[in-house]
Amino acid sequence: MKYSHFLRLVFDAVSKLGIRISPLFIFKETADPHQYAHFRPEDFKEYEIGFWGPEEIKIMALIPGRQFTENELLNRLREGQRCLGLKKNGKLVAFSWCNLKEFSFLFDRWPLNDDEAYLHDAYTNVDCRGKGIAPYLRYHLCRELENIGRTKLYSLSDYFNTPAVNFKLKLNAKKIKLNLYVDFFGKWHLCFNIKNYQAD
Numbered sequence: 001m002k003y004s005h006f007l008r009l010v011f012d013a014v015s016k017l018g019i020r021i022s023p024l025f026i027f028k029e030t031a032d033p034h035q036y037a038h039f040r041p042e043d044f045k046e047y048e049i050g051f052w053g054p055e056e057i058k059i060m061a062l063i064p065g066r067q068f069t070e071n072e073l074l075n076r077l078r079e080g081q082r083c084l085g086l087k088k089n090g091k092l093v094a095f096s097w098c099n100l101k102e103f104s105f106l107f108d109r110w111p112l113n114d115d116e117a118y119l120h121d122a123y124t125n126v127d128c129r130g131k132g133i134a135p136y137l138r139y140h141l142c143r144e145l146e147n148i149g150r151t152k153l154y155s156l157s158d159y160f161n162t163p164a165v166n167f168k169l170k171l172n173a174k175k176i177k178l179n180l181y182v183d184f185f186g187k188w189h190l191c192f193n194i195k196n197y198q199a200d
Contacts, residue, residue, distance in 0.1 A: 020183040023159035029173040031142045033152040052085040096122040106189040117150040
């Protein structure tokens, strides 16, 4: 991964042929809401936060650039996954999903214990980025998960997304693995473990 910028260009070029290559860190985090509480609550008094259902799913499925259909998102709810979201003046601003049953990315899956959760598919509206909304939402999600005893959290971060990786490291998240996921035309998947940090 020494020449990461060059590799990213290569991976982006290959993706146009239908082969998606994604080097991703798997992180293990601790659900400590106080780590995220570095914002002023008054800055978010106009926002409404809560768990979303089918009505919000219909709108989520129409967001440009996202790859999930309404039925795929509804299936998440049917499987017991939960989506915590943020609205302002009735409009969707940001959301984050959590799976309480299993870590699940492509075919890389394993069951979760009663004190664990897998956080995934976090999104903030393009017009609302850079305002501290993502940490605010993450703070509330951690609070909700802590209330039901889910204090060990797993998440993924793109190897090339340095700001996201550094953000998690500042919150004392621990790298577990660096995996290389390969998706062939959305039909076949491979996973290679590049580094296992737990073995260090």
